Amino acid sequence: MxxxxxxxxxxxxxxxxxxxxxLMFNVAEPLLYLSALGFGLGMLIxxxxxxxxxQFIAPGMVALSAMYSATFECTYGTFLRLHYQKTLQxxxxxxxxxxEVIAGELLYGxxxxxxxxxxxxIVVSILGLVPAVTAVxxxxxxxxxxxxxxxxxxxxxAMIKNIDQLNYYITLAIMPFFLFGGLYFPVGNLPDWVQQLxxxxxxxxxxxxxxxxxxxxISDRLWVHVAVLSAMIIVLARLPLRxxxxxxxx
Numbered sequence: 001m002x003x004x005x006x007x008x009x010x011x012x013x014x015x016x017x018x019x020x021x022x023l024m025f026n027v028a029e030p031l032l033y034l035s036a037l038g039f040g041l042g043m044l045i046x047x048x049x050x051x052x053x054x055q056f057i058a059p060g061m062v063a064l065s066a067m068y069s070a071t072f073e074c075t076y077g078t079f080l081r082l083h084y085q086k087t088l089q090x091x092x093x094x095x096x097x098x099x100e101v102i103a104g105e106l107l108y109g110x111x112x113x114x115x116x117x118x119x120x121x122i123v124v125s126i127l128g129l130v131p132a133v134t135a136v137x138x139x140x141x142x143x144x145x146x147x148x149x150x151x152x153x154x155x156x157x158a159m160i161k162n163i164d165q166l167n168y169y170i171t172l173a174i175m176p177f178f179l180f181g182g183l184y185f186p187v188g189n190l191p192d193w194v195q196q197l198x199x200x201x202x203x204x205x206x207x208x209x210x211x212x213x214x215x216x217x218i219s220d221r222l223w224v225h226v227a228v229l230s231a232m233i234i235v236l237a238r239l240p241l242r243x244x245x246x247x248x249x250x
Contacts, residue, residue, distance in 0.1 A: 002100075003047070003095065003097060003103075003104065005104070008111065012108075012111075015112075023119070028138055029068065030061040030062075030068070031061070035100075038058070038138045040053040042054050046141060056113035057183060057212070057215075058124040058214065059135075059211040060182070062210050062214070063145065065120040066146055067145065068116075068174075070109040070113070070146050070148050071174055073109045073112050074109040075153045077142065078153070079163055079166065080163075082244075083161075088101055098244070101248065102240050102244050103148075104242050105135040105154055106150045106240065108150075110143060110147050113142060113149065114139055114143060121214075123133065129214075134213045134216050134218060138213050141209055141226070141245055142206075145203070145205070145206035147233050148233055148236070149202065151237065152202075152242055154240040154243075155243055156162065156244035158240065177202070177203040182198070182204055202229060203227050208221075210223070
């Protein structure tokens with residue numbers, strides 16, 4: 001795994017030179033959603049589950065930012081490093097294995113997921129939308145959804161040959177995740193079959209845990225969401241290596 005951390009270190013050095021661009025892209029969109037819906041639509045909506053609409057959606061924005069950061073880094077970022085820049089192939093010339101290169105990609109996606117999730121968490125905390133001290137555990141939790149979304153993104157990126165095909169993943173997978181994942185309204189309002197399908201939605205589990213920790217609504221159900229995300233990681237963990245190995249060794 002030492003090689004994986006070397007790959008992560010290389011990506012970090014690049015990030016250190018482009019952090020402002022990354023910050024604007026990954027943070028601005030969730031904050032715009034929070035402002036438009038929270039202050040706009042929220043003025044027309046009463047309390048939801050005992051809290052204001054702004055407090056209801058704010059923790060979800062943390063989860064949303066974490067998802068976007070991992071997803072875009074491990075789709076567009078990985079695709080560019082693989083097909084255009086040939087960075088991953090160049091790294092393989094050094095003392096690292098294919099598995100370590102792929103692990104480094106996943107670690108970088110997880111790193112950015114936690115980092116930008118924490119940035120949003122700090123912002124919504126400053127706005128007074130995170131009343132519970134249990135919110136301090138959110139950064140630790142974000143490692144799980146960060147890993148899931150990084151794995152899914154790398155898997156899809158490994159299967160395509162044209163960068164335009166990434167639009168299918170963003171539109172047909174990521175968009176439904178956040179539209180039906182309980183970010184803007186309680187999942188209980190959805191039809192039963194959609195509620196059941198949501199158990200396969202990693203963002204749904206991420207939002208539920210972030211919201212509970214932010215609002216201090218701790219229950220045993222949180223461990224169910226953590227277990228589901230952990231199971232997703234275990235089931236999918238080897239898939240990126242299998243799919244990316246053929247691309248890197250061609």
